[in-house]
Amino acid sequence: MLKIDVLTIFPRMIEAGLAEGVVGRARTAGLLDVVVHNLRDFTTDKHHVVDDVPFGGGPGMVMKPEPFFAALSAIRAQRGAPDAVILLSPAGERFSQDGARRLSALGHFVLLCGRYEGIDERVREVLATEELSIGDYVLSGGEIPALAVIDAAARLVPGVVGDDSSVEADSFTRGLLDYPHYTRPAEFEGRQVPEVLLSGHHAEIRRWRREAALQRTQQRRPDLLATAALDAHEREWLKRSKS
Numbered sequence: 001m002l003k004i005d006v007l008t009i010f011p012r013m014i015e016a017g018l019a020e021g022v023v024g025r026a027r028t029a030g031l032l033d034v035v036v037h038n039l040r041d042f043t044t045d046k047h048h049v050v051d052d053v054p055f056g057g058g059p060g061m062v063m064k065p066e067p068f069f070a071a072l073s074a075i076r077a078q079r080g081a082p083d084a085v086i087l088l089s090p091a092g093e094r095f096s097q098d099g100a101r102r103l104s105a106l107g108h109f110v111l112l113c114g115r116y117e118g119i120d121e122r123v124r125e126v127l128a129t130e131e132l133s134i135g136d137y138v139l140s141g142g143e144i145p146a147l148a149v150i151d152a153a154a155r156l157v158p159g160v161v162g163d164d165s166s167v168e169a170d171s172f173t174r175g176l177l178d179y180p181h182y183t184r185p186a187e188f189e190g191r192q193v194p195e196v197l198l199s200g201h202h203a204e205i206r207r208w209r210r211e212a213a214l215q216r217t218q219q220r221r222p223d224l225l226a227t228a229a230l231d232a233h234e235r236e237w238l239k240r241s242k243s
């Protein structure tokens with residue numbers, strides 16, 4: 001079972017995000033062991049203060065190091081030494097499907113969520129073993145990135161997604177964008193579902209989907225083609241479609 005600990009001042013935000021859908025089911029099924037810790041529980045002052053003014057001046061507040069250190073000690077004592085302690089930050093390495101695969105294969109990792117201007121640098125230096133970013137935009141805290149990391153890693157744990165073939169078909173498992181999906185009705189708003197999908201010819205359907213995924217990837221994310229897992233037929237199709 002994959003074990004994850006999350007440190008945050010907004011535990012309800014994490015709990016709400018983990019309660020529904022595939023991840024919620026994985027937790028109740030005992031495939032995923034997530035414990036969310038309130039950073040304020042690891043303060044020692046009367047008002048449970050987690051932030052302070054920045055040395056050197058400037059705007060905003062900085063998260064104090066002591067609650068993170070106390071929480072990590074408690075996590076090590078209660079839950080064992082983690083394989084990774086991950087700080088969510090725009091300065092981190094970009095989180096990717098490969099990153100999700102790597103984390104899903106660990107036994108235990110910890111996610112540190114910051115708020116305000118950021119976290120005291122000594123948390124990064126001493127506690128964090130790595131730093132991850134979910135993209136080049138500024139969020140108000142690390143909670144949404146933590147949820148993205150947990151969701152992407154959890155769905156790669158065997159059994160979490162009911163149908164394995166659904167994970168295999170996912171965009172990025174093959175390194176390509178997904179093909180277009182349709183359901184009933186066969187005509188809607190004057191727009192027809194591609195004939196081949198109604199034909200029952202499974203080999204032709206497979207071929208249409210493969211080519212649609214290739215075409216879409218070439219048009220929207222040509223950068224992905226450099227590392228995609230393509231067979232000889234797919235490489236040939238791409239070469240022909242360029243000319």
Ligand code: 4HQ
Pocket residue numbers: 088089090113114115116117118119132133134135136137138139140141142145
């Ligand atoms: N943060 N990917 C937490 C991010 C972020 C991102 C901004 C992290 C605020 C306090 N984290 N600090 N993008 O925007 O991971």
